Amino acid sequence: MLDSPTTADDVPLIGAPDGDLLHVMSLNVRCAIDDTVPGSPDHWPDRAPLVAELLGRERPTLLGLQEARFGQLTAVTAVLGDGYRSVGHGRDGGAAGEHAAIVYDARRLTLLWWDQYWLSDTPRLAGSTWDHVYPRVVTWARFRDERTGRELLHVNSHLDHESADARERGARVVLDEIRSAGLPAVFTADTNAPAAASAPYDVLVTDGGLLDTWRAAAERLTPEVGTFPDYGDPVPGGERIDWILASGGTEVLGAGINTWRRAGRWPSDHTPVQALLRLPAA
Template sequence: MPDALPTADRPADRSPAPSDVPLIGAPEADLLHVMSLNVRCAIDDTVPGTPDHWPDRAPLVTALLARERPTLLGVQEAHFAQLVTVTGALGDDYRSVGHGREGGAAGEHSAIVYDARRLTLLWWDQYWLSDTPRLAGSTWDHQCPRVVTWARFRDERTGRELLHVNSHLDHESGDARERGARVVRAEIEAAGLPAVFTADTNAPAGRSAPYDVLVTEGGLLDTWLDAADRHGPEVGTFPDYGAPQPGGERIDWILTTPDSEVHAAAINTWTRDGRWPSDHTPVQALLRLA
């Protein structure tokens, strides 16, 4: 993937932190730590000891989140019981919003988890990416229902309001991915607030229709490219439990409205004893929203 910035202007890539040190961690002052994590849904018939087995991965997700402690976390693919693990890792001060994509608690969630000490929830909603967005389980004739969860917050440190939009775009239909990106773009524009978008887009940053809709045409910032500092190298964000590919496709994104300051970004490749928390790497950003 070609670099979007000339080599001389690119921020330096720092070496990854030791395993017991967060890449970003709890933010200071008015900065926000945002993370996007496709947690990989729990599959009932996986075998203990295999990479996908959720009971083996759950302690790794807990350790990762307990160390990083994001202010805002966009989660994709999580079943309800997995959300219990996620919020439990972060502690009693965190809350979550979002329903399953089949309705209620059923199916995968694209939930928003937030630090309620810092952020006051003002409003939240969820809709399906379809021609009938209020109908649970509806689609644009693609295989899996896809949802958008959004939440409006007041930052108690600054008194400012902000919007967080989280989604998981379709893995097969390019048309559905592009249409979903247009829905998200319209929502962010209509809100007129500082906003952050987290997602597993199933589309490569820099060379896909959703990226064109949201970044090239839509004017949102790609936090990885706009970061003043990067904690670690650019690697693909879907290593599928293997070694992340240098310069590989970034299909997991954190985007922000254009007047934001991106202090740092990270693609988190932490493992424990050679085991991964998920088949995706978390992506993180340290932001100041206008």
């Protein structure tokens, strides 16, 4: 489990939002690797307190997690407190394998429905693929915002790291699902594809009409750096492969790429990306 965070000396990048605003975060938490040793960058027991501190300070309304194993997922929801819930199964079925889970503030958002499918020709078959190495899933959930009475959709995924064809096909599936829902939507993902320079971006943003919240933000809360520092120094102008997209008409008050570390140590090999949004009415 994650220990309770101590954050009194730190100011959140966004923190708990006011009024009708939504704080959305996407975080590839880096899966827990069994054979790591204490002190290594990947070692989950060393990273866990940092993830706890980060999330305890930021307290997003909606969090799209990628790569979380079941124990990591339950630890994240535990540290955020009783008001948070999660949906999503492991990519190998049930609790097995990495999760692309949605974590949400249940004090504000009422879950109306959720589902998960595999990016393959047999989307209901656990573990299925389009002939790429690892199964990839989409988790999506419909919520009612109790502050406004409005409904919204959150879609979360982790696109394939090797197959460009699978990434593009996955993006097309996601766009079709968002369009069919007919609701204001947010999409969070580790896309394994650079923003503004890849087929998934063209499908979803350039041609699909979704907003890249980083580019649409009224205020950029941080410098632009790559979102996969791999435990190294942030790279100015590096590739943004972790995205938060939103329906057209969404007001993006702020967006950030959070490079927070404690004593030089990262919570994950990816940076969290965050956005403060006001979704349009349905």
